[in-house]
Amino acid sequence: MMAGLSIAITLLLVLLLAKPAGLYLYRAYSLEPTGLDRVFGPAERLIYRLGGIRPGSQSWKAYAAALIVSNGVMLLLVYAVFRTQAYLPLNPSGIANMEPRLAFNTTISFMTNTNLQHYSGESGLSYLSQMIAIVFMMFVSPATGLCAAMAFMRGLAGKPMGHFFVDLVRSITRVLLPIAFVLALVFVALGVPQTLEPSAAAQTLEGGEQTIARGPVASLLAIKELGNNGGGHMGVNSAHPFENPDAISNLLQMLLMLLVPTALPFAYGKLVGNPKQGRVLFVSMALLFVVMLGVSLTAEQEANPAIAALGYDSGQGSMEGKETRFGVPQSALYSVVTTASETGAVNSMHDSFTPLGGMVPLMNMMLNTVFGGSGVGLMNVLLYALMAVFLSGLMVGRTPEFLGKKLEGREMKLIALTLLVQPALILLPTAAALYAYPDTISNPGYHGLTQALYEFTSSAANNGSGFEGLGDNTPFWNLSTGIVMYLGRYVSIITLLAVAGSLAAKKAVPETIGTFRTDSATFGAVFLGTVLIVGALTYFPSLVLGPIAEQLTLKP
Template identity: 45%
Template sequence: MNTEILGVIAQIILMVVLSYPLGKYIAKVYKGSKVWSDFMKPVENLIFRLSGINPEEEMNWKQFLRALLVVNAFWFVWGMILLVVQSYLPLNPDGNIGQTAHQAFNTCISFMVNCNEQHYSGETNLTYFTQLFVIMLFQFITVATGMAAMAGIMKALGEKTTKTIGNFWKYLVLSCTRILLPLSLVVGFILIIQGTPMGFDGKMEITTLEGNTQSISQGPAAAIVPIKQLGTNGGGYYGVNSSHPLENPTYLSNMIECCSILIIPMAMVFAFGFYVNRKRLGCSIYGVMLVAFLIGVCINVSQEMGGNPRIDAMGIAQDDGAMEGKEVRLGAGATGLWSVVTTVTSNGSVNGMHDSTMPLSGMIEMLNMQINTWFGGVGVGWMNYFTFIIIAVFISGLMVGRTPEFMCHKVEAKEMKIASIVALLHPFVILVGTALAAYLYVHAPAFVESEGGWLNNPGFHGLGEMLYEFTSCAANNGSGFEGLGDNTWFWNVSCGIVLILSRFIPIIGQVAIAGLLAQKKYIPESAGTLKTDTVTFGVMTFAVIFIVAALSFFPAQALSTIAEHFSL
C-alpha cells in the first residue's frame, strides 16, 4: 500500500483510539471525580481565592451566560490595547510596529472567538510579548470558554430537573489546568525534540545555497503551536502556518499536530456520553460525525493525490499528486487529510495552501465549515450538533404524532425557535456577507481598487475566495483561500462583525436551550419514548443537518468550486 495512505490511516486510527479514554477523563474532571490531575487543586484554589470566586456556587443559565460574556468583553479591551501599542512593550527584538485600529479589531475579535483568522503574517506583525500575552493567552481562554459552555450544558442535561447548570468560572479554570495545559506540555516537548524553536532571540540571519542572506524568525514557537492545535485555534506563529519547516519540521511533528487538532473535539463527544450516563447516545453522535469526516477525507486525499488534469494534459507526470502549494517533505496525502481535519473543526491551521487545492477539495473544505457540526471546535462543535438534535427531535415527534422529548424533557416551541434561529444564522451571515462583497466588487470597482483590488484570481475561483472568507469567519475557523487581499477596512470590519455574531449568538442560544430544558419536569422513558441513541435517529439528524446546512450553500458552491471543477 502507498506509504502516504498508510500515514493517513495511522493518524485517523490514533485519533479514534485516544479520544475514548480522553473523553472519559474529561467527563470525570467536570463531574469532580477523582483523577490523576488532582495535584493541581492547590493552584486552582489559589486562582479562585485571588479572584474572589466561590467555585461551588451554582449558577442558573442566565448567570452562566453573563459571566461568559463579561470575561470575553474584558479580554477584547485587553487585546485591542496591547496590539495597538505593542511597539512600546518589551520582548520586541525585531522592532515590530503596532497594528492599525481596524487590523487590531479584526485580530483581537478573531482570537477572542477561537477563530484565529489572520489578516497579517505572524512572525513579522506581532512581537513576542503580544504573541504570548494576547495570542497564546486567548488560545487558552477562548477554548476554555467553549469547553465551559459545553460542561454547563452537560450538567443541565444530566440532571432530572434543575434550575442551575454549574459554575462557569470553575469549568473555565478546570479546562485550562486539567486538560489544555497538560496536553500542551506533552505536545510542546515533542515539537522541541523535532526541532521547533523555543526561545526569545531575534531573527536569525542565514546564507542560502544560492548565496543570498535570509532572515528567519525564531521565538517561543514551541510554546504556542501546541495550544493552537489542541484548542482548535489554528493561528500560525509563522505566516505560512504549519507548512513552515520550523513550526512543523518533520512528518512525525505533522502527525502529532494533525492528531492534536481533532483529539479534544472527538473526546468531547465521548465525554458527553460519560457525563450524562448515556454512552450509547455519545457513541451514536460520534458515529455520525466520524462517517461524515471519513467521507471528506476520502474525497480530499484522492483529489490531492490524483493530480491536476490540466497538468496531465501538458504531458507532465504527477507521480506525487497535485503538489502546488504543498510541502514536499509532507506530501499531497498528508495535506489532503489535514485540509479535512482543520475544517471539520474550528482550527483553520494549514500544512499546505487551501487556495491551491483541487476545486472539489475546496468544496469539501468549505462544506465542512458551512455544516459546522462534524466534531467542530472544542466544546462548541458538539453544541452545534446539539442544535440540530433539537430540530430533529421536534420534526420526528411531529412525524410520529408524539410530544417531542430529548433526554426526558419536552422540546416545545420556545426551544425550537431558539434552535431555528441558531441554525439559520450561520448560512445567513455567510451568504449575505458574500453577496455584499460580490456586489461591491462588480458595482463599486473604485472602492475595491482603493483597498488593493481584493482578488488575485478572477472568475469562479474569485467568488470562491470571498465565499471561503465569510464561511471561515462564521465557522470560527480562520483558514482562507489566500489569493484574497483581506487586510483592508472592508474585510477587517465585516469579518469582525461576522465573527462576533457567529460565536456568541449560538452559544447564548444553546446554553439557553439546555437551561430551559433542565427546568422542565422530568418525564421517565416509556415504550413510546423516541429513542435518540439509535442508527435511525442518527440518520435522521444527518438528514436534517444536510438539508438545513448543506443545501443552503449549494447555489453558491455551484457558482464557485463546482463550476471551477467542471472547467478543468
C-alpha cells in the same frame, strides 16, 4: 500503499484516544468530587481565593453573562497590547504598533477561537504580543468553548449548569495547560524553535542575505493545535518547517487537533448517564469525516487536467500549493482534519487545491458538525440532534422529547434562530463583498466567488483558514470579518445556553413505548439526514456557483 497506511495509523490513533480522553473530560468537569481534586484542587482553590470566585451553580443567564463580560474584558486588554507593542519590551525586530482596524480584527479573531490572520505571523507581532496576547487567548478561547459545552450538556441532562469561572479554571489547569506544556517540549525536541533571540541573518549560496524568522514557536504550536486555534507564529503556518518539521510533528498536530473534539461525545454520553448516546453521535460524525476525507483524497490524487495537458503531470496528483515533505495524501488529510476540528492550521495552501478538494474544507466549516471545534462543535452537533428529534416527532404526530424533556415552542424558536444565524453571516457578507469589493479578490469567475465565500465561512465557523489569494488586510475585510467572527461565536453560545436552561427547568416525562430513542442506529441515520438536508442544502446554491461550477469548467 505507504500513504494509505499512514492515514490508517493516524485515524486508528484518534480512535484509540477518543474514549479515554472523553472519560477524563467528564471527570475533569464533574460537579461531584473526583480523584483529580486531590491533584489540582490546591492550585485551583488558590486561584478562586485570588479571584474572589465562590464555587456554586449559576443560572444560564448568569453563566452566559459571566462568559460574555469576561471575554469582553480580555478583548480590551489584548487590543491595548497590539496597539502599543512598539513601546513594550521583547520586540527585538522593532515591529510597529498594529493598525487599529487590523488590531480590531486580530483581537476578535483570537478571542473567538477563529485565529484568522490578516497579517503575516512573524512580521506582524512582537514576541511579547505573541506570548501574552496570542498564547493567552489561545488558552482562554478554547477554555471558554469547553465551559459553554459543559454547561449546555449539564442543562440537557437536567443537572445544575455549574459556574463559569470554576469551569474556566478547570479547563486550563486540568486539560489545556498540562497537555500543552508536555507537547511543547516534544515539539522542541523535534526541532521547533523556542527562543527570544531576534531573527537570524544567514548568507545564501548565491552570496545574498536571508533573514530567518524564529521566536517562541513551540509553546504557541502546542496550544494552537490542542485548543483548535490554528493561528501560526509564521505567516505560512504549519507549512513552515519551523512549525512542522517532519512527518512525526505532522502526525502529532493532527492528533492534537482531533483529541478534544472526538473526546467530547464520550464525555457527553457519560454525563447524561447513557454512553450509547455519545457513541451514536461519535459514529455519525466519524462517517461524515470519512466521506469528506474520501472526496478530498480522490480529488487531490487527480492532476489538474489543464496542467496535465501541458506535460507537467508528475503522477503524484495535484502538488500545487503542497509541501514535498508531506505530499498529496497528508496534505489532503490535514485539510480535512483542520476544518473538521475547526482549527484552521494549514500545512498546504487550500486556495491551490482542486475545486472539489477545496470544497471539502468549505463544507466541513459550513456544517460545523464533523466533530467541530473545542466545545462549541459538540454544541452544534447537539443542536442538529435536537432538530432531528423535533422533525421525527412531527412525522409521527408526537410532542418531541429529548433526554426525557419535551421540546416545545420556546426551545424550537431558539434552535431555529441559531440555525439561521450562520447562513446569514456567511451568504449576506459574501454577496456584499462580491458586489462592492471585487478588486480585493485575486481570481476571476467561480474561484473568486469561492475565495470570498471561504473567508466568511471560515469567520462564521470560527475556523480561521483561508484561500490565501484574497487581499484581506483592508478596512472592509478587517471590519466585516471581525463582526462576523464575533456574532458567529457568541450568538449561538447564548441561544444554546438558553435552550439548555429552558430544558433544565422542565420536569422529566416518563419514557413510553412511543418514545423515540436517541441512542440507536435509527436515530444516527435520522441525525445524519438532518445534517445533510437542513445544513448542506442551505449552502448548496453557493457551492454550485463556486467550486462545483469551477470543477465542471476544468478542461485540458
